[in-house]
Amino acid sequence: DQFRASKIMIDRVTKNPKIKFVLNSVINEFIGNSLLEGAVVENIKTHTKQTIKASGAFIAIGHVPNTNVFQGILPIGEKGYIETNNPPFTNIEGIFVAGDVYDYKYRQAITAAGSGCQAAIQVEKYLADLS
Known part of the structure; x- marks a missing residue:
C-alpha cells in the first residue's frame, strides 16, 4: 500500500x-x-x-524483520521490529539485539554489521561477568 x-x-x-x-x-x-x-x-x-x-530483477533482503520467534518474549512494535531504548540491550538480561531486528531506520548491511559487533562485545562482557 x-x-x-x-x-x-x-x-x-x-x-x-x-x-x-x-x-x-x-x-x-x-x-x-x-x-x-x-x-x-x-x-x-x-x-x-x-x-x-522482465529481463532483470533487483532482490532486496532485510526489509521485513525476522522477529516472529520473539513474539511474547521481547517488545515488538507494529512494524515487527524489536523495541529497545538502549541497543544492543533488551528488557531481558542476557538477551541482546543487533541489525535488522531492531534497526527500522537505516536497514543497511554496514550498520547491521556494526551493531552486530557491538552486541558481540556486550555478550562477551556479560558472559565474563557471569564467571
Whole structure:
C-alpha cells in the first residue's frame, strides 16, 4: 500500500516511466532458462497471479524483520521490529539485539554489521561477568 523509502527515492522512481509498480504482491516464480524472461507475481490480497515480462530483477533482503520467534518474549512494535531504548540491550538480561531486528531506520548491511559487533562485545562482557 505504501513505500518505505526516502522521499527523494520515491519521487525518483514514481517519475520514471520505465518503472511499473505491482504493490501488495510477492514473486512466486522466476521464469527463464539461462536468462531471466519474467516472473509470476501473486497479489497477497486478492491471490490473483500474473506473469510479468522482465529481463532483470533487483532482490532486496532485510526489509521485513525476522522477529516472529520473539513474539511474547521481547517488545515488538507494529512494524515487527524489536523495541529497545538502549541497543544492543533488551528488557531481558542476557538477551541482546543487533541489525535488522531492531534497526527500522537505516536497514543497511554496514550498520547491521556494526551493531552486530557491538552486541558481540556486550555478550562477551556479560558472559565474563557471569564467571
